[in-house]
Amino acid sequence: MKKLGLFLLGLVAFFVLLGNIGPLFGLAVSAVVSYYAVKGFLKTNSTGTKVLWAIIGFFAISITIANVPAILSILAAYVLYVVYKKLNNEKEEVSTEMNNNDPFTNFENQWKALNSK
Secondary structure, three states: OHHHHHHHHHHHHHHHHHHOHHHHHHHHHHHHHHHHHHHHHHHOOOHHHHHHHHHHHHHHHHHHHHOOOHHHHHHHHHHHHHHHHHHHHHHHHHHHHHHHHOHHHHHHHHHHHHHHO
16 A cells, blocks of 8 residues: 555656656756856956846846746655655565575574684
């Protein structure tokens, strides 16, 4: 039951991530343009160039604000990562539990301990 719930949560997160790929790409591009616009604005000494960088930065920041729904896709990617980790941890716990009850594994471990003394 727990695996089914995790799977469904992962499936919903995947579709949210898939549905917001466009805004995520727009957010990334506009954030990079905004970064370089601010960097160029701070580097230059010319007033005309500062005005040009300010205009470019204003448009880039406007596009960034318009793509705020892409934060949902970032959250969905994180949820997908957590679900993947939880599903893998459950599989590891089952395999270690089986090894502890296996008499041959216990024998091998005891034999190694006796040989190391």
